[in-house]
Amino acid sequence: MKNRIKECRTGRGLSRTDxxxxxxxxxxxxxxxxxxxxxxxxxxAEKLATALHVDPAYLVGWTTKQPMIGHGAVVYLNDREESYVDLSYMGVSDKNFIHGTDNYGRIVHIPVSSVLYVVENNDQ
Known part of the structure; x- marks a missing residue:
């Protein structure tokens, strides 16, 4: 568990204080x-996962799968799992936005501040 927290934190470019x-x-x-x-x-752990925009199951070690940049993903928004964006492609241009292409071919830019967590879409 300790390595996952640090891995996710440094991957987002955050200090411990951040x-x-x-x-x-x-x-x-x-x-x-x-x-x-x-x-x-x-x-x-759920609060940390929300702050780090990762699947809580990944953070606590229930799964080893982490969403991969360049692959499809489901981006859950705010604090309700009913609100999400299904991306056929996902990328990160900076630590403030997730960008991608939705399943209708539209380009989307999602502020990281509105993301609850991201889960890789295995259907892609």
């Missing part, structure tokens, strides 16, 4: 989780 602020935790607790010095609760 992640702590986004998820509503202290810098110290994020450090302890990353270093395996303290166990994380399910609720805290």
């Amino acid at each position: 992640l702590a602020d986004l998820a509503g935790f202290s810098h110290d607790i994020v450090r302890k989780w990353e270093n395996g010095e303290r166990n994380i609760t399910v609720t805290s």
Whole structure:
């Protein structure tokens, strides 16, 4: 688990302080989780996954699959899983936007701040 938190955090270009602020935790607790010095609760893992825009199952180690840039993905928005964008192609131009092509061929740009998490679409 500790490696997944750090991997996802650094992959988004975030410092521990950035992640702590986004998820509503202290810098110290994020450090302890990353270093395996303290166990994380399910609720805290969900908050971290939301802040990191990853599937909670990936963050806690229930799956080894992570959405891959350049492949299809489902981008869940806000805090409701009923609201999503199904992308046939996904890319990241900077840490503020996910861009891609939806299944109708339209180009979309999704602000990272509106993303709950991203799940690879195996149908592509």
